[in-house]
Amino acid sequence: MIEVKDLTVKYGGVTSLDGMSITFEAGTCGLIGPNGAGKTTFFNVLSGFVRQASGSVRGFGDDLLKLPHYRRARWGVRRTFQTEQAIEGLTVYDNVAMQHSPLRGAARRADVLGAIEFAGGGLSPDARVGSLGAGQRRLVEVARTLAGKPRLILLDEPAAGLPEEETTHLTSVIKSIPEKTGALVILVDHDMSLVSAVCETTAVLDFGKLIASGPTAAVLRDENVMRAYLGTAEVAT
Amino acid sequence: MIDTAGPKAPAAARLLPRPDRRALVRGTIIVVLLLLALFALPPLMNGYYTVTMTQVAIYSIVTLGLGLLVGRVGLYSLGQIAVLIIGAWTGARLLFGTGQPFIVVMIEAGLVTMIIGSLITLPALRLRGLYLALITLMLAGAVTVIEATLNFPNGGGGFSGYNGSLVHIPQIRRPSFAGTDPAYYRFSVIVAIVMFLLVYVHLRARPGRAWASIRQSEAASLAAGISTTFYKLWAMALASFVTGVAGALLAGGDRYLYSIDFPIQNSITLLAVVLMGGVFSLAGAVIAAFLQSFLPAMLYQLWSVPYDWLLILFGVGVMQVLATAPGGIADQFPKDMKRLYRLIRRLVSRPAPASSSGTAPAKGGEAA
Numbered sequence: 001m002i003e004v005k006d007l008t009v010k011y012g013g014v015t016s017l018d019g020m021s022i023t024f025e026a027g028t029c030g031l032i033g034p035n036g037a038g039k040t041t042f043f044n045v046l047s048g049f050v051r052q053a054s055g056s057v058r059g060f061g062d063d064l065l066k067l068p069h070y071r072r073a074r075w076g077v078r079r080t081f082q083t084e085q086a087i088e089g090l091t092v093y094d095n096v097a098m099q100h101s102p103l104r105g106a107a108r109r110a111d112v113l114g115a116i117e118f119a120g121g122g123l124s125p126d127a128r129v130g131s132l133g134a135g136q137r138r139l140v141e142v143a144r145t146l147a148g149k150p151r152l153i154l155l156d157e158p159a160a161g162l163p164e165e166e167t168t169h170l171t172s173v174i175k176s177i178p179e180k181t182g183a184l185v186i187l188v189d190h191d192m193s194l195v196s197a198v199c200e201t202t203a204v205l206d207f208g209k210l211i212a213s214g215p216t217a218a219v220l221r222d223e224n225v226m227r228a229y230l231g232t233a234e235v236a237t
Numbered sequence: 238m239i240d241t242a243g244p245k246a247p248a249a250a251r252l253l254p255r256p257d258r259r260a261l262v263r264g265t266i267i268v269v270l271l272l273l274a275l276f277a278l279p280p281l282m283n284g285y286y287t288v289t290m291t292q293v294a295i296y297s298i299v300t301l302g303l304g305l306l307v308g309r310v311g312l313y314s315l316g317q318i319a320v321l322i323i324g325a326w327t328g329a330r331l332l333f334g335t336g337q338p339f340i341v342v343m344i345e346a347g348l349v350t351m352i353i354g355s356l357i358t359l360p361a362l363r364l365r366g367l368y369l370a371l372i373t374l375m376l377a378g379a380v381t382v383i384e385a386t387l388n389f390p391n392g393g394g395g396f397s398g399y400n401g402s403l404v405h406i407p408q409i410r411r412p413s414f415a416g417t418d419p420a421y422y423r424f425s426v427i428v429a430i431v432m433f434l435l436v437y438v439h440l441r442a443r444p445g446r447a448w449a450s451i452r453q454s455e456a457a458s459l460a461a462g463i464s465t466t467f468y469k470l471w472a473m474a475l476a477s478f479v480t481g482v483a484g485a486l487l488a489g490g491d492r493y494l495y496s497i498d499f500p501i502q503n504s505i506t507l508l509a510v511v512l513m514g515g516v517f518s519l520a521g522a523v524i525a526a527f528l529q530s531f532l533p534a535m536l537y538q539l540w541s542v543p544y545d546w547l548l549i550l551f552g553v554g555v556m557q558v559l560a561t562a563p564g565g566i567a568d569q570f571p572k573d574m575k576r577l578y579r580l581i582r583r584l585v586s587r588p589a590p591a592s593s594s595g596t597a598p599a600k601g602g603e604a605a
Contacts, residue, residue, distance in 0.1 A: 047460050073462025085457035089449045089517075098446045100462025144461065 007055035009041050016041040018208035027178045028185040030199035037205040039188045043154045047079050048072055073100045076151030086137040088130035092123050095140050101148030112147055119143035121169055135166035150183040159191050174198050274426050279419040287418045289534040291490050294425035297526035298432045298483035300511050302476035308516025310472045311452040316373030318504040319380035320477050324350040324484020329409050329494055330390045330398045339412035343485040350481025355474045362469050381501050389494035408492040428486055432479045513554040515565025524566050
């Protein structure tokens, strides 16, 4: 369970997150909103790349924002990036094995290979990432988040720019992450079909403020959400 | 029993290096070249080239360290000559001051250099690119100045070990089993092999993974729980260690050390040759050492080409690397050879040039 309280982030005069308060219970939660709404900023605060102006985030009772960033990975925060960050010079195996893990030796190897197999998509552990296509690189990144003992997995637009077929595969992978790892998944994406297929609950940010949250189907029908997305003052009745 | 062993077997098998044909060919080439360097070369070389090739072996360790920093971690250091000075000074001081075996002194020089090299670059680790290069160049300048005041040890007493005299100074000693120049050359090659293996082991294990990931994306590294500062420091420490060992080896090789042999601009030529040799492979470090030590010596011997001319060549070479061949000679040469091979094969397999131009395309069409 992740409890976010009054989280505010400022870049100079711009308030990117404005008193965000929300509790993510379990399973897979969506986080959507127009460009510049503060979704990636929220991820960056959680992974320690950006300092909050005020507010707190408690993950399963621990104060996450007090930990230095590389310690958060040891705690169990995992993330992918909007622009995919699979390391080209390494093999698929090494890309996943670079994730900090409490496991050692044979157990660790089995864990890494298991994560690669779980991500599927025909990934071979010995393949060089530089030779893979965009979809497979995304899967490598997802596999990396599964290594070790993840507790909170942040996926930042994992399906961006992928063709239909690969998105379908990714959807099924993301869907089964909570069951496999027991981790809480927060998914940011603009692909509403992906969000509604994967997320039980969804929160919506607009200009740094939380404007709606709840069961995904209900949130997507919310008037405020449609207004934020369509940019219209009046919603046709 | 069988149930638990079953699923684990593929995992264990995967980590065993597969007998890959390319790796086998590469391994054979390396072993043959090393055997040639160790056994076939020494009887063929005169005194001049024996000394030169000893320098190549020693400088290949220096370029190995710099290549590690630049190519694997993305740290551009212009201070490697200062690190080499620290290693050479420490090595010479210990060789004069103590009766320890040469190899022990080499390791000690490496460790001292590792500590000093890591300490002085610690504040610089927050910097990248141009600023890191500038800071390391300034640190190298500072070390050069200190060294010029302190002088290299030459058998005197006290901390500096300098006796104030330029003549009638004792030689820096060599190991008993490598007293002659050819023997010392072999010894240098073996030390270089050990240092390359040391770095290779690092690259294949967790530090190598961490460095590769830091070079491409510090954000992804941090998100994966890699302490980027720790691993950068580790790279600095390893590079300083091998360079320190090279320094002690250089002390024994040259037998007399003078400040004038370590001009600060050598830091810049070192980076240039490392870039030209190729920073992404270990072979690049060897090529870089040939460019640094062998090429000037050979050109001077054959046609009395002054060293300054080479600086121009290196400048052009670095431009070439930055513009078209980021992998340097180590990466470009095999590619060019493959292209040449294909070109020759095409020329050979083509029908005789006697046929008129009108029929040639038709024949080409048939072949396709």
